[in-house]
Amino acid sequence: MASVDAAAVRRMTDTLFIERSLRSPSSTRFWGLLVMAAVIASAGVVGDSTATVIGAMIVAPLMTPILGTALALVLADRPHVVRCVLLVLLGALAVVAIGMLLGWIAAPPDEFASNSQVASRISPRLIDLLAALATGTVGAFALVRTDISDTLPGVAIAISLVPPLAVTGLLLTVGRYHDASQSALLFATNVAAIVATGTVVFLVYGIRAAARQSGLHTGAFHGRTLGVVITVLLLIAVPLTIGSVSVARDRSLAADARPVAEEWAASGQWQIASVEARNGIVVIGVLGLPPQPAPTTLRAALDKNGMGDADLELHLVGGRTHWCPADRHTCTVEESSRS
Numbered sequence: 106m107a108s109v110d111a112a113a114v115r116r117m118t119d120t121l122f123i124e125r126s127l128r129s130p131s132s133t134r135f136w137g138l139l140v141m142a143a144v145i146a147s148a149g150v151v152g153d154s155t156a157t158v159i160g161a162m163i164v165a166p167l168m169t170p171i172l173g174t175a176l177a178l179v180l181a182d183r184p185h186v187v188r189c190v191l192l193v194l195l196g197a198l199a200v201v202a203i204g205m206l207l208g209w210i211a212a213p214p215d216e217f218a219s220n221s222q223v224a225s226r227i228s229p230r231l232i233d234l235l236a237a238l239a240t241g242t243v244g245a246f247a248l249v250r251t252d253i254s255d256t257l258p259g260v261a262i263a264i265s266l267v268p269p270l271a272v273t274g275l276l277l278t279v280g281r282y283h284d285a286s287q288s289a290l291l292f293a294t295n296v297a298a299i300v301a302t303g304t305v306v307f308l309v310y311g312i313r314a315a316a317r318q319s320g321l322h323t324g325a326f327h328g329r330t331l332g333v334v335i336t337v338l339l340l341i342a343v344p345l346t347i348g349s350v351s352v353a354r355d356r357s358l359a360a361d362a363r364p365v366a367e368e369w370a371a372s373g374q375w376q377i378a379s380v381e382a383r384n385g386i387v388v389i390g391v392l393g394l395p396p397q398p399a400p401t402t403l404r405a406a407l408d409k410n411g412m413g414d415a416d417l418e419l420h421l422v423g424g425r426t427h428w429c430p431a432d433r434h435t436c437t438v439e440e441s442s443r444s
Contacts, residue, residue, distance in 0.1 A: 109249055109310050111319030117248060117312075118321065121173035122185055123192060138166045139196050139267075143203040146271040150204075150222040151211050158222055158268050165267040167196055168260070171296055172248060175303030178334070179312050181324030193296065197270055204274020216279040226265070226272045227284040229291040230349040234342060237298030240264040244299065245306035264295050283384075290344060297341050301334045355382035358415060362387045365406050373398035387412065390420045400427040400436040 109117075123131045142165035149157030170192035177185035217223040244260040247253050269292040276285035316323050359382040366377050366389050375393030382388065387407065391397075400419050407417060417429035419436070429436040 109312060109315045111315050113249065113251075114312060114315040114319050114321065116251075117176060118316075120248070121169055121176050121189075123170060123173070123188070125188065135166050135169065135192070135196075136199075138164055139199060140203065142166070142267045143200040143271060144207070146200070146267045147204045147207040147275060150217075150220065150268065150271050150275055151207060151213075153220050153222055155222070159262055161267050161271075162262045162265060165261065167193065167266040168244060168264065168299070170196065171266075171299045172245060172303045175245065175300045176307055176312065178300070178304050178330055179307040179326065180316055180321065181326045181330070182322065183324065197292065200267055200270035201274040201277070204271040205278050206274075207271075208275040208278030212275065212279050216281060217275060222268070223272050223276065223284070223288075226269045226291055227276075227287040228348060228352050229287060229294055229345055230352055231342065231345045232349070233291060234294050234298060234338075234345050237264060237295045238302055241295075241299035241302035242306060245303040249306065249310050264299065266292060266295055269295075287348070290341070290348075294341050294345065297334075297337050301338050304331065304334055351384065355385065358382040358385070358387060358412065361410065362389070362407060362412060362415075365410050365412075366391075366403065369398060369403045369406050372402075382415070385414075386416045386418055388418045388420070397421055400429055401434060404429040404434065404436060 123129075123135050126132060127136070142161045145164060146158055146161035149155075149161055170189040173189040174186060174193065177183075177189055213220070240260055240263040244264065247260060269288040272288040273285045273292070276282075276288065313323050313326065359380050362382070363377070363380040366380055370377050370391055370393070373393065373396065375391050375398060378390035378392050380387070380389050389403075400417075403419065404417055407413070407415065414431050416431050417427075417436075419427040419429065421427065426439045427436045428439055
């Protein structure tokens, strides 16, 4: 069976267990990098810059206390479990707060409706959990094996920790509370996956035996510890499954609505710029010159084609938005997008 020696365990504990004193080198490094990563991520999301967000992923140090939690669980070291969990929670709250601050300063008029960085982090699915499990395994494996530790920057990019929290803070400032909860769920998914896979990898590599050889205190490891970790994963999988079904339904709804919308727009020589569905709401962008085709006609066409239970949000050139609820035959005009 794969194993590590006492020196490797000492190296891992020195790397993952952040000292309690706020003035200690490990603590100042963690909080300094975390604040900078939060600013970079928030600015990258506001600017819709993929390169900037990737930079924040590389700088972000949240992986340290998360893997530290897994190591402390394996060693049955309760004080370090509590300390690592607190660091993760306080670090997450700090990133959300910084995101909210930048959101108050620089939130766009459309409330991030057209922001690709936001859109990619507010619909977590089961596939995100599978990717997180694989990435967390690689991260723990690279920590144990010094000969492949150069893969850690790639792991930091693959496992998104700070950007979802920045998105949560930004969305809270514009009142998009449901979407903010979804980006927070993505963060929680990644954390749970890292802790679960880290725990398994550390057990497989015989960390406990090596820790005893190095003189480190190890408590009694109970099977219920692993059971709790697995239970948390299963609980997180429930909303992710619901999200996967919702995304599939929205894609099907958008595909069904597009030909209906194109036929409606052609009657007035308008063009369909975009058709998508968000949480069961058909969102259509239309371009053209006056006079505009009647939104109520599109509402009736959608009803006729089996989409009577879907609300309609129609964006017309000039910034006006028509909102056509599923249970009515009238539409109201709004000046800003519903999100």
